[in-house]
Amino acid sequence: MDTTPARAGAQHDSRLRDPAALFDAARRGDRVATGRLLSLVERGGPVAREVGRITFPSGSDPGHVVGITGAPGAGKSTITDRLITLAREGGAKVGVLAVDPSSPFSGGAILGDRIRMQSHALDEGVFIRSMASRGHQGGLALAAPEAIRVLSAIGMQTVIVETVGVGQVEVEIAGEADTTLVVVNPGWGDAVQASKAGLLEVADVFVVNKADRPGAAETRRDLENMLDMNTVMGEWRPPVILTAASSAGEDSEQGLRTLWSAVLDHKRFLDESGELLRRRERRLLAELERVIRSNLSIRVHDLAYAGRAEPVREALLRRQVDPYEAAEQLMGLAGL
Amino acid sequence: MDTTPARAGAQHDSRLRDPAALFDAARRGDRVATGRLLSLVERGGPVAREVGRITFPSGSDPGHVVGITGAPGAGKSTITDRLITLAREGGAKVGVLAVDPSSPFSGGAILGDRIRMQSHALDEGVFIRSMASRGHQGGLALAAPEAIRVLSAIGMQTVIVETVGVGQVEVEIAGEADTTLVVVNPGWGDAVQASKAGLLEVADVFVVNKADRPGAAETRRDLENMLDMNTVMGEWRPPVILTAASSAGEDSEQGLRTLWSAVLDHKRFLDESGELLRRRERRLLAELERVIRSNLSIRVHDLAYAGRAEPVREALLRRQVDPYEAAEQLMGLAGL
Numbered sequence: 067m068d069t070t071p072a073r074a075g076a077q078h079d080s081r082l083r084d085p086a087a088l089f090d091a092a093r094r095g096d097r098v099a100t101g102r103l104l105s106l107v108e109r110g111g112p113v114a115r116e117v118g119r120i121t122f123p124s125g126s127d128p129g130h131v132v133g134i135t136g137a138p139g140a141g142k143s144t145i146t147d148r149l150i151t152l153a154r155e156g157g158a159k160v161g162v163l164a165v166d167p168s169s170p171f172s173g174g175a176i177l178g179d180r181i182r183m184q185s186h187a188l189d190e191g192v193f194i195r196s197m198a199s200r201g202h203q204g205g206l207a208l209a210a211p212e213a214i215r216v217l218s219a220i221g222m223q224t225v226i227v228e229t230v231g232v233g234q235v236e237v238e239i240a241g242e243a244d245t246t247l248v249v250v251n252p253g254w255g256d257a258v259q260a261s262k263a264g265l266l267e268v269a270d271v272f273v274v275n276k277a278d279r280p281g282a283a284e285t286r287r288d289l290e291n292m293l294d295m296n297t298v299m300g301e302w303r304p305p306v307i308l309t310a311a312s313s314a315g316e317d318s319e320q321g322l323r324t325l326w327s328a329v330l331d332h333k334r335f336l337d338e339s340g341e342l343l344r345r346r347e348r349r350l351l352a353e354l355e356r357v358i359r360s361n362l363s364i365r366v367h368d369l370a371y372a373g374r375a376e377p378v379r380e381a382l383l384r385r386q387v388d389p390y391e392a393a394e395q396l397m398g399l400a401g402l
Numbered sequence: 403m404d405t406t407p408a409r410a411g412a413q414h415d416s417r418l419r420d421p422a423a424l425f426d427a428a429r430r431g432d433r434v435a436t437g438r439l440l441s442l443v444e445r446g447g448p449v450a451r452e453v454g455r456i457t458f459p460s461g462s463d464p465g466h467v468v469g470i471t472g473a474p475g476a477g478k479s480t481i482t483d484r485l486i487t488l489a490r491e492g493g494a495k496v497g498v499l500a501v502d503p504s505s506p507f508s509g510g511a512i513l514g515d516r517i518r519m520q521s522h523a524l525d526e527g528v529f530i531r532s533m534a535s536r537g538h539q540g541g542l543a544l545a546a547p548e549a550i551r552v553l554s555a556i557g558m559q560t561v562i563v564e565t566v567g568v569g570q571v572e573v574e575i576a577g578e579a580d581t582t583l584v585v586v587n588p589g590w591g592d593a594v595q596a597s598k599a600g601l602l603e604v605a606d607v608f609v610v611n612k613a614d615r616p617g618a619a620e621t622r623r624d625l626e627n628m629l630d631m632n633t634v635m636g637e638w639r640p641p642v643i644l645t646a647a648s649s650a651g652e653d654s655e656q657g658l659r660t661l662w663s664a665v666l667d668h669k670r671f672l673d674e675s676g677e678l679l680r681r682r683e684r685r686l687l688a689e690l691e692r693v694i695r696s697n698l699s700i701r702v703h704d705l706a707y708a709g710r711a712e713p714v715r716e717a718l719l720r721r722q723v724d725p726y727e728a729a730e731q732l733m734g735l736a737g738l
Contacts, residue, residue, distance in 0.1 A: 115726055122724040138474070347719050351706060354718060357729040358702045359695075362738065366694045370687060382690060383683050388458040390451055393693040402698065402738075 085116045092220045095190060100220060104195055107212045110205060118212050125215030127346065129158065129223035130333050133243030135236055135268070140249040141275040144311040145325075146228050150186050152326040158224040160186075161217030162194040165210060165239055166230040193222065208360060210239045211353050241268035242349050244342060245332045247325075249273045250289075252281035266296050269304045270332050273325060277308035278317075302335050369400050421452045428556045431526060436556060440531055443548045446541060454548050461551030463682070465494065465559035466669050469579030471572055471604070476585040477611040480647040481661075482564050486522050488662040494560040496522075497553030498530040501546060501575055502566040529558065544696060546575045547689050577604030578685050580678060581668045583661075585609045586625075588617035602632050605640045606668050609661060613644035614653075638671050705736050 085106065091099035103121075107114050132149070134142050146162060153160045186192040197206065197213060210227065217225050227243055229236035240246055248269040274285050289306045305328045309321040336342035369375060375396055382392040421442065427435035439457075443450050468485070470478050482498060489496045522528040533542065533549060546563065553561045563579055565572035576582055584605040610621050625642045641664045645657040672678035705711060711732055718728040 118724055118726060123721055126721050126724075350718055350725060351715065353725045354715075354728050354732070355702055355706050357725045358706065358733060359699055361729055361733060362698050362702065363695055365738075366691055366698065370691050370694065379687065379690075382686055385459055385462050388454055388462075389686060389689045389693045390454060392690050393697055396690070397694060397697060402701075 085113060085120055089117070089120050089220070092216075097190075097193065100193055100216070101195065103216050103220075104197075104213055107216060108197055108209050110209065114209075114212065117216065121212070121215045121219040125217075125219030126350070128214060128218035128225055128244075130225070130245065131214055131218075131243040132224065132226045132329060133240035133246040133268075134226065134228045134249060135240035135246065136249030136273075136275075137251075138230060140251050141309075141311050142228050142230075142249050145247070145249060145273065145275060145309065145322075146226055147185065148311055148322045149226065149326060149329070150192055152322065153224045153226075154186075154189065154191060159191040159222045160193075161214075161222035161225045162192070163210065163213055163217070163225070163227045164194070164196045164230065165206060165227060165236065166196065166198050193217065207235055207238055208353075208356055211242070211349070237265070237268060242352070244336055244345060245270045245329055247271045247273055247329070249275050250285060251276045252279045252285045266292060270302065271325070271328050272304050272306040274306060274308045275311055277321065278310040278313060282308055302332065302339075302341075305331075369396055374399060421449060421456055425453070425456050425556070428552075433526075433529065436529055436552070437531065439552050439556075440533075440549055443552060444533055444545050446545065450545075450548065453552065457548070457551045457555040461553075461555030462686070464550060464554035464561055464580075466561070466581065467550055467554075467579040468560065468562045468665060469576035469582040469604075470562065470564045470585060471576035471582065472585030472609075472611075473587075474566060476587050477645075477647050478564050478566075478585050481583070481585060481609065481611060481645065481658075482562055483521065484647055484658045485562065485662060485665070486528055488658065489560045489562075490522075490525065490527060495527040495558045496529075497550075497558035497561045498528070499546065499549055499553070499561070499563045500530070500532045500566065501542060501563060501572065502532065502534050529553065543571055543574055544689075544692055547578070547685070573601070573604060578688070580672055580681060581606045581665055583607045583609055583665070585611050586621060587612045588615045588621045602628060606638065607661070607664050608640050608642040610642060610644045611647055613657065614646040614649060618644055638668065638675075638677075641667075705732055710735060 085103070088099045088103050088106075092103055103117055106117050134146055136142050143164070146164075150160050150162065186194065195213070197209065214225050214227065227240060229240045246268050248265055248271075250272065252274060272289050274282050274289070276282075286306045286308060293303060293306075307321065307325045307328055309325055310318045311322060333342075336345065370379070378387070378392050378395045378399070381387045381395075382389065387395070421439070424435045424439050424442075428439055439453055442453050470482060472478050479500070482500075486496050486498065522530065531549070533545065550561050550563065563576060565576045582604050584601055584607075586608065588610060608625050610618050610625070612618075622642045622644060629639060629642075643657065643661045643664055645661055646654045647658060669678075672681065706715070714723070714728050714731045714735070717723045717731075718725065723731070
């Protein structure tokens with residue numbers, strides 16, 4: 067699907083297609099160009115590769131990438147909205163990616179996100195963008211780091227990556243930030259579930275949002291108990307911060323400021339401990355693995371349907387071998 | 403994690419470990435053995451492979467696999483509960499897999515599922531099981547067809563696979579049933595979102611549940627409009643059925659019976675058109691691809707961290723090449 071608008075002169079038209087020209091324009095603050103670059107990245111393919119080559123050198127060491135994950139309805143967008151304000155007070159330009167691998171039913175949520183963040187619509191220092199998966203599995207996990215690099219390369223010092231749900235892909239994406247916030251609500255508090263899901267491992271800061279509701283203290287206590295069992299001495303211990311992001315008033319303001327301080331504390335910890343470099347190296351290597359896996363995936367498809375694979379396929383369809391045995395035979399055939 | 407209980411005699415102990423003995427016991431109606439087989443499948447590894455070899459010949463042509471997908475809260479479990487009753491009236495033994503790739507926050511929902519289906523707890527002809535992902539990506543998509551084969555091989559003529567959300571993995575799993583139900587509620591109805599997510603492609607029957615709420619007629623109309631644009635003449639056209647599964651009363655009963663008839667109609671269509679065979683062949687080949695991909699995934703990890711890969715890794719970490727270029731170089735090194 068080409069979304070190029072009717073041509074408004076040849077110059078404008080070619081600018082909309084050429085990644086290098088788009089990048090220059092985006093760096094000068096052209097928001098249409100920024101959106102277009104992100105669309106190219108989302109779409110994948112050769113042009114996305116070109117965008118990647120341009121943004122990689124300057125974009126691969128972003129200022130601060132903050133991930134926000136948690137169940138739908140936990141209040142992630144409202145928290146994001148308020149953190150944007152606090153980051154802007156500190157002088158940073160802020161890019162926001164609202165990532166939604168399961169777009170079908172949460173389209174409304176994404177629309178809602180944008181509405182909740184509309185207070186920043188006129189601020190030139192804020193760029194907010196939704197990313198959906200477009201169906202190809204793994205596509206979003208590949209596109210998200212590229213999109214972060216675009217925002218970083220054009221001068222956004224803070225990039226907030228908010229995921230809509232808590233599926234594997236979402237946790238993977240949010241967990242690859244410098245600082246990952248896990249948002250829960252009072253009443254959730256099943257420590258076993260959370261540790262089973264590996265959320266203890268990805269959380270740098272826990273947020274108990276809607277803390278004006280009953281049960282907030284218990285939820286904090288449950289989280290602290292889990293952390294007692296899991297934190298290694300000398301490592302960063304995720305603080306548990308209580309917020310009521312959708313309220314106005316003094317208390318709410320104080321909670322959000324405490325949260326933002328914790329986020330900045332964590333960034334300082336990362337810088338001073340050398341952990342920031344290690345984390346970003348791990349992220350790059352994980353991305354490398356994903357790219358190889360994606361490349362091989364195409365070959366696997368070819369392999370499964372190749373002519374020489376027909377006897378194996380036939381044996382499988384006649385139930386003479388099961389899929390695992392068939393896989394071994396095919397990989398043997400292909401010398402893998 | 404080995405959950406083998408303290409030995410209750412050597413015979414019982416060995417029966418808990420040996421897939422062939424477990425399979426025999428499960429076929430004779432031993433529910434503990436069935437649960438244990440499913441645990442082995444879920445855990446993966448060599449013993450799971452052995453279970454697969456045993457159940458593949460008889461389990462690979464199940465009676466009828468019904469998938470149910472839709473947003474959390476749409477009423478999938480309640481519908482499942484009532485479909486179990488109707489399937490039992492028809493004489494079938496029923497196995498239910500409640501699949502949840504994002505276990506962290508929906509643990510409560512799974513518990514809720516079991517409670518909602520408790521009316522069948524004493525029925526020996528019904529076996530209900532939750533499956534969570536245990537963290538390894540793609541693991542659930544691999545384990546689900548194996549679990550279906552276990553249930554089918556021990557004599558469940560109807561297997562219902564209910565997924566908790568609508569993430570990529572969930573839609574993939576539910577979409578691989580013989581008959582896939584997509585459950586929506588009144589007020590959802592964004593045809594663009596649904597078609598973008600490929601739900602039109604996986605749905606064999608649409609269910610507008612909570613149809614006693616306002617907007618049900620509009621939602622049906624939106625779905626029918628989408629189907630008008632997408633259905634090819636002569637193919638199966640997914641019916642849109644209105645239900646109120648959580649109500650008692652005549653109307654509710656009628657809605658559920660209409661839904662179950664549509665499910666059986668679809669099964670008949672599959673049988674008579676030859677589409678059932680084609681679907682199951684496609685499913686087996688898709689499973690073959692997943693297995694190959696999973697096998698290769700391990701090699702990719704080894705490849706990325708191999709000694710000879712160090713110069714490429716270094717170049718990536720020094721930002722001299724981007725992940726895509728590094729991937730090509732590594733694959734070249736490995737002769738892939």
